[in-house]
Amino acid sequence: MVKMRRHRWWLALAALAVLALAAFLFMGRPALEPQTAPPRFDATLVARGANLSRLGMCAACHTVDPARPFAGGLALKTPFGTVYSTNITPDAQTGIGAWSEAAFTRAMREGVARDGRLLYPAFPYNHYTKLAQDDVRALYAYFMTRPALAAPARENRMHFPFNFRPLVAFWNLLYLDESPWQGDPQQSPQWNRGAYVANTLAHCTACHTPRTALGGPDLKRQLDGGDAEDWYAPALNANSPSPLPWTREHLAAYLRTGIAPEHAVAGGPMQDVVVNLAQADARDVEAIATYIHSFLKQAPARTTPARQAGSLPAPAENDPDLARMRLGYDTYMQACASCHDLGRGASSGAALQLHKAVALYDPDPRSLVHIIRDGIEPPEGETGRWMPGFATVLNDAQLTALAAYLRRYGARGQPWERLDDAVKKAREQ
Numbered sequence: 347m348v349k350m351r352r353h354r355w356w357l358a359l360a361a362l363a364v365l366a367l368a369a370f371l372f373m374g375r376p377a378l379e380p381q382t383a384p385p386r387f388d389a390t391l392v393a394r395g396a397n398l399s400r401l402g403m404c405a406a407c408h409t410v411d412p413a414r415p416f417a418g419g420l421a422l423k424t425p426f427g428t429v430y431s432t433n434i435t436p437d438a439q440t441g442i443g444a445w446s447e448a449a450f451t452r453a454m455r456e457g458v459a460r461d462g463r464l465l466y467p468a469f470p471y472n473h474y475t476k477l478a479q480d481d482v483r484a485l486y487a488y489f490m491t492r493p494a495l496a497a498p499a500r501e502n503r504m505h506f507p508f509n510f511r512p513l514v515a516f517w518n519l520l521y522l523d524e525s526p527w528q529g530d531p532q533q534s535p536q537w538n539r540g541a542y543v544a545n546t547l548a549h550c551t552a553c554h555t556p557r558t559a560l561g562g563p564d565l566k567r568q569l570d571g572g573d574a575e576d577w578y579a580p581a582l583n584a585n586s587p588s589p590l591p592w593t594r595e596h597l598a599a600y601l602r603t604g605i606a607p608e609h610a611v612a613g614g615p616m617q618d619v620v621v622n623l624a625q626a627d628a629r630d631v632e633a634i635a636t637y638i639h640s641f642l643k644q645a646p647a648r649t650t651p652a653r654q655a656g657s658l659p660a661p662a663e664n665d666p667d668l669a670r671m672r673l674g675y676d677t678y679m680q681a682c683a684s685c686h687d688l689g690r691g692a693s694s695g696a697a698l699q700l701h702k703a704v705a706l707y708d709p710d711p712r713s714l715v716h717i718i719r720d721g722i723e724p725p726e727g728e729t730g731r732w733m734p735g736f737a738t739v740l741n742d743a744q745l746t747a748l749a750a751y752l753r754r755y756g757a758r759g760q761p762w763e764r765l766d767d768a769v770k771k772a773r774e775q
């Protein structure tokens with residue numbers, strides 16, 4: 347056993363040495379000349395860039411304080427440490443004011459900053475790389491015409507060895523495909539527009555596709571379900587967990603408004619997506635819906651437990667986990683039933699019956715645990731549906747029992763493994 351461990355250490359050290367050597371070889375991307383006088387831009391180009399920036403959700407990561415758009419500073423937690431988004435306003439000292447179009451293009455396509463630093467893929471340049479040059483130019487025009495704000499970059503907190511930026515060169519070798527975007531001539535123009543927007547700007551696959559141990563997309567499992575900020579991002583293909591099949595129209599409504607009949611509302615990181623898509627050109631959002639629906643419609647029809655009215659059932663007397671199921675049921679009746687028993691529309695506070703909520707059907711309980719703890723709040727400055735959070739009302743035993751009960755008696759699903767872990771982790775965050 348001891349021998350085995352030593353052996354591993356040796357291997358790990360050797361691998362690191364090889365990595366460091368090769369990284370050294372890949373280092374040294376040149377700095378590009380600073381630009382002193384930014385060019386003038388045509389207003390239609392700027393307007394087009396504004397739409398692309400919404401489709402690309404640049405604000406979701408680069409705006410923290412709505413009064414200071416694009417000044418950066420958002421902490422993005424990754425398994426490799428915390429990266430902060432940067433200031434992309436045209437401030438010459440702390441933003442991208444000194445960046446030429448060539449420098450901006452290199453950042454968007456190759457993930458290299460003007461000064462030659464390799465950027466971390468928390469910035470989704472591996473998606474933006476496939477943008478048409480006209481679109482990159484329009485984005486550049488839009489950002490160079492925003493108000494310049496002074497905001498120095500915050501220091502990242504990456505774990506060793508990932509604090510060594512040149513290592514990103516390996517990631518790029520594995521996951522950065524700079525070949526131009528290819529449409530599918532067999533499909534309609536609308537499908538093709540949707541495919542382009544969804545894969546380049548809207549990077550739906552970044553969250554909805556599982557990642558490898560190195561944090562890259564698992565390309566063999568496109569849209570097969572992934573995660574974001576400790577939420578589960580459901581599969582959008584034949585493996586969709588949704589209890590109700592998605593129609594194209596409901597999908598388009600969900601993407602624009604965050605709610606569709608008989609489907610759960612968009613929660614967690616999906617809210618930012620909706621906030622941005624709500625302001626984007628509606629034709630582009632329709633196109634995304636057409637494209638994504640071509641995969642979602644492959645999901646087999648499911649038989650949702652048909653429970654028109656009334657409450658979720660009490661646990662069966664012969665349930666092997668009866669004590670916990672009873673605690674879960676009691677918690678549901680006390681904390682949830684008043685709003686969720688009757689279904690939306692019954693009264694102003696009434697909400698979806700929970701056997702229709704996708705979070706109960708997810709392969710893991712993370713999204714459900716977050717919804718129960720944090721509730722549902724409309725995004726800042728927006729109106730929308732609201733549910734109180736129960737983080738301080740329910741203890742861990744009640745929360746765990748409630749989730750286990752909803753899984754079994756709401757979704758009729760197999761018990762979730764690691765439910766206790768998910769509850770513990772959510773509390774510690």
Ligand code: HEC
Binds near residue numbers: 402442454459465
């Ligand atoms: C998922 C979050 C996220 C989204 C969405 C995002 N960015 Fe970023 N961006 C980042 C992070 C994080 C960094 C800093 C990376 C680093 O320091 O290595 C960054 C860096 C950049 C940089 C380099 C700036 C510098 O100071 O070096 C540019 C340019 C940029 N982003 C432009 C954009 C544009 C344009 C969009 C929208 C099309 C966008 N970003 C969307 C997270 C994001």
Ligand code: HEC
Binds near residue numbers: 684686696718731
């Ligand atoms: C005061 C009313 C209220 C209470 C109490 C409440 N909810 Fe909600 N809940 C809502 C509203 C409103 C929504 C958002 C949208 C909707 O379904 O109409 C929501 C959304 C949800 C969702 C996402 C799916 C959906 O309906 O969009 C889940 C899951 C959920 N609640 C679970 C619970 C659980 C579990 C409890 C008990 C711990 C609970 N809720 C208590 C009002 C409530």
Ligand code: HEC
Binds near residue numbers: 544578614
């Ligand atoms: C930042 C990560 C992220 C991005 C980017 C993202 N999503 Fe999501 N998405 C999520 C998460 C997390 C959920 C689960 C939300 C919940 O449970 O309330 C979700 C939920 C959904 C759902 C509901 C699934 C169901 O069966 O109920 C759909 C549909 C969806 N996303 C489509 C998209 C599309 C299309 C795009 C690209 C335009 C996109 N998402 C981009 C994270 C993301």
